Amino acid sequence: MTERIGFIGLGVMGKPMAMNLLKDGWTLYVHNRTRSRAEELAERGATIMDSPRQVAEASDIIITMVPDTPDAEAVYFGPDGVLTGARPGHLYIDMSTVTPAFARRLAEAAGRQGGDALDAPVSGGDVGAREGTLSIMVGGSEAAFSRAMPIFRTLGKNIVRMGEAGAGQITKACNQVVVALTIEAVAEGLTLAERAGIDPARVRQALAGGLADSRILGLHGQRMLEQRFQPGFRVRLHQKDLGIALDAADSVGLALPHTALAREHMKQLVRQGHGDLDHSALILSLTADTDASE
Amino acid sequence: MTERIGFIGLGVMGKPMAMNLLKDGWTLYVHNRTRSRAEELAERGATIMDSPRQVAEASDIIITMVPDTPDAEAVYFGPDGVLTGARPGHLYIDMSTVTPAFARRLAEAAGRQGGDALDAPVSGGDVGAREGTLSIMVGGSEAAFSRAMPIFRTLGKNIVRMGEAGAGQITKACNQVVVALTIEAVAEGLTLAERAGIDPARVRQALAGGLADSRILGLHGQRMLEQRFQPGFRVRLHQKDLGIALDAADSVGLALPHTALAREHMKQLVRQGHGDLDHSALILSLTADTDASE
Numbered sequence: 154m155t156e157r158i159g160f161i162g163l164g165v166m167g168k169p170m171a172m173n174l175l176k177d178g179w180t181l182y183v184h185n186r187t188r189s190r191a192e193e194l195a196e197r198g199a200t201i202m203d204s205p206r207q208v209a210e211a212s213d214i215i216i217t218m219v220p221d222t223p224d225a226e227a228v229y230f231g232p233d234g235v236l237t238g239a240r241p242g243h244l245y246i247d248m249s250t251v252t253p254a255f256a257r258r259l260a261e262a263a264g265r266q267g268g269d270a271l272d273a274p275v276s277g278g279d280v281g282a283r284e285g286t287l288s289i290m291v292g293g294s295e296a297a298f299s300r301a302m303p304i305f306r307t308l309g310k311n312i313v314r315m316g317e318a319g320a321g322q323i324t325k326a327c328n329q330v331v332v333a334l335t336i337e338a339v340a341e342g343l344t345l346a347e348r349a350g351i352d353p354a355r356v357r358q359a360l361a362g363g364l365a366d367s368r369i370l371g372l373h374g375q376r377m378l379e380q381r382f383q384p385g386f387r388v389r390l391h392q393k394d395l396g397i398a399l400d401a402a403d404s405v406g407l408a409l410p411h412t413a414l415a416r417e418h419m420k421q422l423v424r425q426g427h428g429d430l431d432h433s434a435l436i437l438s439l440t441a442d443t444d445a446s447e
Numbered sequence: 448m449t450e451r452i453g454f455i456g457l458g459v460m461g462k463p464m465a466m467n468l469l470k471d472g473w474t475l476y477v478h479n480r481t482r483s484r485a486e487e488l489a490e491r492g493a494t495i496m497d498s499p500r501q502v503a504e505a506s507d508i509i510i511t512m513v514p515d516t517p518d519a520e521a522v523y524f525g526p527d528g529v530l531t532g533a534r535p536g537h538l539y540i541d542m543s544t545v546t547p548a549f550a551r552r553l554a555e556a557a558g559r560q561g562g563d564a565l566d567a568p569v570s571g572g573d574v575g576a577r578e579g580t581l582s583i584m585v586g587g588s589e590a591a592f593s594r595a596m597p598i599f600r601t602l603g604k605n606i607v608r609m610g611e612a613g614a615g616q617i618t619k620a621c622n623q624v625v626v627a628l629t630i631e632a633v634a635e636g637l638t639l640a641e642r643a644g645i646d647p648a649r650v651r652q653a654l655a656g657g658l659a660d661s662r663i664l665g666l667h668g669q670r671m672l673e674q675r676f677q678p679g680f681r682v683r684l685h686q687k688d689l690g691i692a693l694d695a696a697d698s699v700g701l702a703l704p705h706t707a708l709a710r711e712h713m714k715q716l717v718r719q720g721h722g723d724l725d726h727s728a729l730i731l732s733l734t735a736d737t738d739a740s741e
Contacts, residue, residue: 276657327640328658331635332658334705335629335659338628341628345624349547349617352610356621363570366662367629367660367662368660409638409733412635439703
């Protein structure tokens with residue numbers, strides 16, 4: 154616990170993660186665009202800094218948890234960004250979900266300044282962040298991974314190094330593809346049942362335990378039946394994640410037709426003002442599709 | 448066990464099901480287009496009949512297990528079909544996967560002749576058929592369901608009455624939709640991993656246990672990694688089942704875009720000569736799609 158930790162991005166995910174690090178005894182320098190979100194952490198002993206640069210200057214390891222690639226871009230490469238405060242021996246751990254290309258670019262930049270970087274996106278949501286049970290998918294060097302391990306163990310449970318820089322983000326993208334398409338699978342199955350006059354709750358039960366079974370059938374299937382779409386994980390963010398997956402696929406000449414279709418459904422929901430609903434609300438794009446003359 | 452059972456359709460599914468009924472002590476009258484497939488059953492005490500009509504005349508309950516709606520059509524409504532041998536008190540149990548519309552038509556025809564009918568499609572494949580562990584999704588009257596229950600208990604484990612005539616077929620269609628689309632989900636996720644240079648086997652492990660987890664990720668994910676596409680469940684049959692689902696959706700004015708796309712992928716595989724591979728071979732339609740200039 155001799156390393157001083159910087160933590161930038163104290164949103165729904167970042168704040169409880171930083172809180173867990175404090176509780177575990179780490180020394181924390183924190184920054185957030187909206188300063189007020191840092192105050193609860195300050196009461197627990199964290200030091201609030203005015204910029205990513207100041208965080209970097211005060212810390213040995215800098216963790217970032219921001220919403221999207223442009224945010225990470227600004228935090229690291231912007232004026233008063235982390236890299237303006239870089240020094241040899243720095244380790245950057247970007248836990249945001251961003252493009253694999255950004256992860257590789259950050260690792261190169263860190264290397265040029267005598268530091269190192271890991272991409273370490275997570276799954277498990279705000280519950281996992283609060284309870285310290287996140288899954289963490291890591292890309293980067295073995296040495297950096299070992300150095301970060303004590304921190305990861307405070308934040309998560311299922312921690313896997315997937316390969317070199319960018320590999321964590323690619324794994325997260327694959328995860329988001331499978332989750333989105335499994336939601337679409339359950340949505341089409343349950344909607345067919347309901348429209349054909351069969352109780353979709355009984356269909357869900359009949360399917361559970363068979364080949365059609367999935368975590369999504371259990372969790373999101375139930376949300377669909379109850380039409381209870383409080384997040385959870387927002388459609389808006391999942392749409393962004395599928396964009397990352399499709400960009401990654403494009404860059405290797407791969408077509409992902411179902412992922413592309415699911416993203417269109419998400420775009421449609423966002424346009425209709427449903428972007429802040431849970432992603433199980435994808436089922437709404439099916440019912441909105443149905444014939445108005447019925 | 449006083450009821451005499453007719454069994455028509457002794458294919459990969461029907462033959463082991465009939466065998467289990469024989470072992471359980473039922474009296475069986477059997478018929479199959481290819482007579483030789485009935486002989487093993489005859490050695491165990493079944494009586495081979497020359498037509499569905501003769502089966503009907505000799506039996507109280509008639510079970511059918513044929514590949515597709517036109518086959519069921521011919522077996523029940525054709526010349527020398529079951530209905531030409533109908534009498535009051537007959538119970539028809541069609542365990543084939545056919546359209547819900549056919550199931551309703553058969554139930555009406557049976558009712559007009561003083562009989563009754565159940566649609567009772569199964570899932571669990573040839574292994575479930577041999578081991579007597581099929582899931583059975585049943586549509587039809589409560590009375591008919593109770594009468595059939597001793598038979599169902601010989602053939603399967605998870606036996607659910609879903610509603611009136613056709614409800615079993617609708618449930619099966621929903622199951623086939625969810626299974627097909629979950630296969631597509633896993634195929635897109637694992638292909639993205641592999642093309643982006645990450646070991647798809649490690650990605651599959653990283654995803655297991657999280658929100659992306661499913662029976663398909665476990666079973667079919669493994670088949671995809673090993674490129675081992677022996678059936679299992681044939682692409683050709685799953686394509687037929689998605690056709691049934693899309694027809695059922697059409698009839699209630701519902702669009703199922705992912706199901707439609709998955710069926711196109713299956714058609715493509717059938718055209719390419721892959722119709723007899725396991726449905727996990729859906730992953731091949733992604734890799735065939737990729738840019739030839741890569």
